[in-house]
Amino acid sequence: MIYHRYISREIFASSALVTVAFVALFGFFDLIAELRDVGKQGYEYRHAAFFVLLTLPGRAYELLPIGVLIGSLSALTQFAKSSEMTVFRASGLSTWQLQATLLRVGLVFMVLTALFGEVIAPPADQAAQQFKLQARSNMAAREFRSGVWVKDGKSFINVRDVNVNGELLGVRVFEFDDQFRLAYVREAAIGRYVRQSTWAMEDVKIVAFSESGAQKSTMERDQWTYGLSPELLSVLLVSPERMSVATYLGENQRKTDGYEIALWKKLVFPFANLVMLIFALPFAFMHDRRGNAGVKIFAGVMLGIGFHMLNGLFGS
Numbered sequence: 001m002i003y004h005r006y007i008s009r010e011i012f013a014s015s016a017l018v019t020v021a022f023v024a025l026f027g028f029f030d031l032i033a034e035l036r037d038v039g040k041q042g043y044e045y046r047h048a049a050f051f052v053l054l055t056l057p058g059r060a061y062e063l064l065p066i067g068v069l070i071g072s073l074s075a076l077t078q079f080a081k082s083s084e085m086t087v088f089r090a091s092g093l094s095t096w097q098l099q100a101t102l103l104r105v106g107l108v109f110m111v112l113t114a115l116f117g118e119v120i121a122p123p124a125d126q127a128a129q130q131f132k133l134q135a136r137s138n139m140a141a142r143e144f145r146s147g148v149w150v151k152d153g154k155s156f157i158n159v160r161d162v163n164v165n166g167e168l169l170g171v172r173v174f175e176f177d178d179q180f181r182l183a184y185v186r187e188a189a190i191g192r193y194v195r196q197s198t199w200a201m202e203d204v205k206i207v208a209f210s211e212s213g214a215q216k217s218t219m220e221r222d223q224w225t226y227g228l229s230p231e232l233l234s235v236l237l238v239s240p241e242r243m244s245v246a247t248y249l250g251e252n253q254r255k256t257d258g259y260e261i262a263l264w265k266k267l268v269f270p271f272a273n274l275v276m277l278i279f280a281l282p283f284a285f286m287h288d289r290r291g292n293a294g295v296k297i298f299a300g301v302m303l304g305i306g307f308h309m310l311n312g313l314f315g316s
Contacts, residue, residue, distance in 0.1 A: 004101050007075070011105050022063045030264050040277050054128035061116040066305070068109050069276035071296045072102070076283045083284065088181075102277045109273035117266060127213040128132050152227040154180070157188055159191075167192055171201065173226070186224065200309025265311075271313070279303055 034048035079085040088098075147160040147170065154177070160170030168191035175184040188201035188237055204222045208215045 003091070003093055004104070007079075007088075007098075007101050008105050010075040010079075010137045011072050011102075012108075013071075013073045015068045015109070018071045018074070019060065019064055019067030023056055023060050023065055026059050027052055030055060030059070030147065034128060043135050045130070051128050051132050051135075054124050054131065057116055058121040061121045063114060064109065064113050064116065065272040065276050068106075068273050069279060070297070070301055072105075072277055072280035073283055073292060073301065076280055078295055080285065082281065099281065103274065106277045107276040109277075110270040113270040113273060117269065149177075150228060154178075157226060157228055168199070173224070184208055188224075190223070191224070193230055194223065196221055197227055197229065199228065272307075275307060279307070 005183065022125075029051045032049060034052060035045075038045055039041050079088075124267055147158055148162075150157040150159070156174045158172040158174075159168050160172075162168060169189070171186075171188045172192050173184070173186040173271075174182060175186070177183045187208040189203035191199045191201045194198040194200050201222045201224055202220065203217045206217050206219075208217075
């Protein structure tokens with residue numbers, strides 16, 4: 001129907017404009033925050049700008065429901081203010097038909113939110129962390145099926161897994177001498193970060209190689225000092241809120257509380273667009289020529305932000 005296309009077009013245009021404005025605003029704030037690291041370890045302005053650019057898809061994913069709320073509020077309030085909604089109602093548009101139109105619009109935004117959350121934002125966020133790491137350090141890190149591999153000088157560090165608490169699981173270190181001959185192989189079941197570049201290891205096994213042969217030793221606890229840091233491992237341990245659903249479903253042998261909460265938030269989050277459109281629906285029928293549209297939009301925005309804050313509160 002004509003009214004369906006017209007209302008949908010106006011809501012889409014208004015929501016897109018608001019979302020782009022919010023993403024640009026928060027991107028500017030993120031860039032200001034990144035300026036604190038500029039000048040450290042070769043990190044330059046262009047690195048900070050490109051890092052923020054890679055994080056924008058994640059920002060768009062987080063801000064899309066708020067953009068939908070404000071955009072739909074603006075469009076529907078304008079319809080009421082200009083009496084267009086009165087014309088729609090006089091032409092036979094019922095409340096249920098308007099709800100159905102908003103639901104169709106909401107489904108499109110749900111798909112768009114899921115697309116950003118599943119396909120675009122997770123790899124972009126990980127690429128941003130990897131880019132920042134490479135810009136600030138000469139260390140090399142890659143992720144394979146056997147875990148993450150880190151080159152630190154003449155040592156190669158392999159971490160099989162990292163749990164939600166930042167503990168290393170299944171650590172192996174291959175150390176080479178100046179002639180690039182294997183000198184030590186160190187293994188530990190669990191590693192916990194103590195202080196700068198120092199890790200407390202448990203269930204340690206060490207194999208030392210020399211011309212006379214290999215010598216094996218074991219100890220319950222030991223401290224290792226390498227150029228390995230939680231910031232480096234964050235490249236591979238993406239925060240649960242930024243992971244895709246497929247990543248959650250593939251997790252195993254981990255502490256799952258944080259992942260389960262983030263998984264349910266990830267599954268429910270696209271439905272926030274429908275909730276925001278439901279919040280905006282009553283404003284379509286508030287016919288007022290006294291110019292109170294700004295007050296109504298402000299009230300609706302506060303309602304939506306309150307919902308967003310409560311959602312985050314109960315999710316914690």
